[in-house]
Amino acid sequence: MGDWWARNIIEPGKFPLLLALSAFVVTFAVTRLVTRMIRAGRGPFRNVTPGGVHVHHVVPGILLMTVGGFTALAGGRHGWGSGIAAVLFGVGTGLVLDEFALVLHLHDVYWSKEGSQSVEVVIVTVALTGLLLGGFLPFGVDSMSADEEQNRLNAVSTVTVNLAFVLVTLLKGKVRMAVLGVLVPPVAFVGALRLARPASPWAKRAYRERPRARARATLRAARHDRRWNGLRRRLNYLIGGAPTE
Numbered sequence: 001m002g003d004w005w006a007r008n009i010i011e012p013g014k015f016p017l018l019l020a021l022s023a024f025v026v027t028f029a030v031t032r033l034v035t036r037m038i039r040a041g042r043g044p045f046r047n048v049t050p051g052g053v054h055v056h057h058v059v060p061g062i063l064l065m066t067v068g069g070f071t072a073l074a075g076g077r078h079g080w081g082s083g084i085a086a087v088l089f090g091v092g093t094g095l096v097l098d099e100f101a102l103v104l105h106l107h108d109v110y111w112s113k114e115g116s117q118s119v120e121v122v123i124v125t126v127a128l129t130g131l132l133l134g135g136f137l138p139f140g141v142d143s144m145s146a147d148e149e150q151n152r153l154n155a156v157s158t159v160t161v162n163l164a165f166v167l168v169t170l171l172k173g174k175v176r177m178a179v180l181g182v183l184v185p186p187v188a189f190v191g192a193l194r195l196a197r198p199a200s201p202w203a204k205r206a207y208r209e210r211p212r213a214r215a216r217a218t219l220r221a222a223r224h225d226r227r228w229n230g231l232r233r234r235l236n237y238l239i240g241g242a243p244t245e
Contacts, residue, residue, distance in 0.1 A: 014133060016072070016086035021129045023090025024097075028122055031057060031098045036241050039111065058103060061095025064088050097122050111244040116236035123239075124179050131182050158185075168192035173200025176232075197221045 009015055037043040048055045068089030075081045100118040101109050109115045162185040169178040169191035181188025195217045196202040207213045237243070 013082075016082045017129070017133050019083055020086040020090035020093070021126070021133060023087045024094045024129075025126060027091045027094030028098055031095060032240060035110070039241070054108075056099055056102060056108075057095045058099040061092045061099075064092030065096060066092075068092055093125075094122075097125060111241065113233075113243050115243060116233065116240055119236045119240040120176075124175075127179050127183055162188055165189050165192040168202075171196070171200065171202040173197030173202070195220055 009018060034043075034045050038045050038047060065088075068085045068087070068091075071085035072082060072089060075085065096103070098118055099110065100121045101112075101115045102118075104117065105114055110118075162181070165185070165188035166178045166181050169181055169188050172191065172194075173196055174191045174194075177187055177191035181191055195213065196206070198207075198214060198218045198221055203214065203217055207217060
């Protein structure tokens with residue numbers, strides 16, 4: 001374990017990324033807990049409203065992201081300074097993405113159905129960052145044997161091909177399949193082969209003169225949404241809290 005840790009995390013300079021991801025996940029979880037307590041009127045926490053203005057936590061999040069980001073750029077990937085910058089950036093990102101829906105809609109939709117978009121973005125961010133963290137890149141590691149270098153290059157080639165399938169899946173409008181396909185390659189392969197969603201860029205271009213394909217895509221999308229949208233909403237509400245009716 002110690003050799004693996006040094007070889008794949010410390011030596012290539014991934015420790016700040018691990019700190020940032022950990023800070024991000026912890027911040028999001030704590031923030032959701034606090035906001036739920038505020039919503040329920042429990043505990044010592046209250047909204048910050050100096051002068052009658054509700055200061056959303058996206059504001060300190062932006063400040064922390066700015067400080068952490070510039071501090072990281074000013075330093076390297078090693079040393080205590082990079083660790084502090086990574087934690088600041090992770091905390092700031094957690095606060096900002098927790099209110100992603102508010103930024104997107106420019107309106108306080110935190111406890112509405114639109115607010116669940118923040119949870120989805122957080123899940124996507126964790127998945128993609130986890131891929132970066134767990135990827136066995138052949139860069140930043142010294143004194144590799146020929147076999148080790150070949151194994152790493154093979155892994156990178158496999159990931160590159162899979163990312164091509166992920167990109168096609170995204171163009172077909174299947175965002176969740178694309179995200180899951182980053183971690184589970186067969187999912188991206190299936191998503192790339194199946195019909196695109198009717199409003200996706202792929203469908204608008206490839207099905208323009210194929211009415212039967214458009215009709216099949218519309219029917220399949222409707223069936224898929226009826227089957228899975230309820231489960232997806234319940235999962236989002238479990239993580240982020242149910243919206244206010």
